[in-house]
Amino acid sequence: MNLEMEITIGWLYPTLMSTYGDRGNVICIQRRCEWRNYTVKILPLDRDSTAQDFYQVDILVGGGAQDRQQEIVMRDLRGAKAEALRDKIETGTPGIFTCGAPQLLGHYYEPGEGQRIEGLGLFDFVSIHPGLNARRCIGNLVIEVTAKKLAQELIAMIGSPPYLIGFENHGGRTKLSQVEALGRVIYGLGNNGEDGTEGAVYQNAIATYSHGPLLPKNPFLADWLIQTALKQKYQESIALAPLDDTLANQAREAMFKKLRVNLPTLVKQ
Numbered sequence: 001m002n003l004e005m006e007i008t009i010g011w012l013y014p015t016l017m018s019t020y021g022d023r024g025n026v027i028c029i030q031r032r033c034e035w036r037n038y039t040v041k042i043l044p045l046d047r048d049s050t051a052q053d054f055y056q057v058d059i060l061v062g063g064g065a066q067d068r069q070q071e072i073v074m075r076d077l078r079g080a081k082a083e084a085l086r087d088k089i090e091t092g093t094p095g096i097f098t099c100g101a102p103q104l105l106g107h108y109y110e111p112g113e114g115q116r117i118e119g120l121g122l123f124d125f126v127s128i129h130p131g132l133n134a135r136r137c138i139g140n141l142v143i144e145v146t147a148k149k150l151a152q153e154l155i156a157m158i159g160s161p162p163y164l165i166g167f168e169n170h171g172g173r174t175k176l177s178q179v180e181a182l183g184r185v186i187y188g189l190g191n192n193g194e195d196g197t198e199g200a201v202y203q204n205a206i207a208t209y210s211h212g213p214l215l216p217k218n219p220f221l222a223d224w225l226i227q228t229a230l231k232q233k234y235q236e237s238i239a240l241a242p243l244d245d246t247l248a249n250q251a252r253e254a255m256f257k258k259l260r261v262n263l264p265t266l267v268k269q
């Protein structure tokens with residue numbers, strides 16, 4: 001059965017939007033699928049792609065970028081491609097979008113310099129960079145996932161409250177409207193450094209300011225994406241074979257200790 005399972009990862013604009021190491025998220029999903037003997041394809045979704053390519057993917061990954069690259073991406077991500085991406089997210093394709101990527105999936109992003117970049121309006125939020133002299137939000141970021149359905153599903157997977165550790169590096173500040181936050185900030189700044197929220201969740205799409213990259217640091221979140229993708233694709237719940245995440249868990253605990261964040265033991269052993 002496993003050998004027949006196939007996952008296609010759609011990687012948004014890899015050459016323009018991988019400034020902050022988020023390609024690690026793609027590698028993490030790829031490896032965790034391969035270790036379970038699934039066939040994995042990585043499909044770049046970029047200027048050479050057609051809307052049809054967007055429909056081929058089972059998981060979407062979008063990374064961080066600088067303001068200038070974000071503008072180029074948004075000039076390309078219009079019309080049929082934008083509609084295809086919208087369709088995929090609306091119909092429950094799981095996705096992880098980091099920093100610059102979600103800024104483009106909200107209503108708009110105002111860069112530190114230059115014109116407002118209109119987004120796809122999928123996430124009900126706006127992002128504004130207060131100007132190039134404003135303080136950048138840089139540093140380790142720890143959050144507790146509070147988005148209801150996601151939190152419940154993660155708790156069912158790991159048997160304890162879902163905490164994520166990542167690293168933020170952004171100038172833009174995001175203000176949520178009706179969309180649910182991904183989580184509450186325990187350490188760091190998150191969406192805007194003011195309201196204690198971090199990221200957002202819409203359908204099965206996760207927006208976050210956490211680089212790190214996020215998924216290798218929190219492998220259970222990669223598994224949630226994989227499990228959700230398989231469920232969407234094969235219309236049945238498929239239990240993922242467990243993997244040995246001892247090293248990742250030790251790294252998480254070392255960071256929590258370093259940051260003096262006291263959290264319950266994180267993953268069922």
Ligand SMILES: NC(=O)CC[C@H](N)C(=O)O
Nearest residue numbers: 064065099100170171172
């Ligand atoms: N890390 C990033 O993706 C940065 C995104 C955006 N250019 C900002 O500074 O807010």
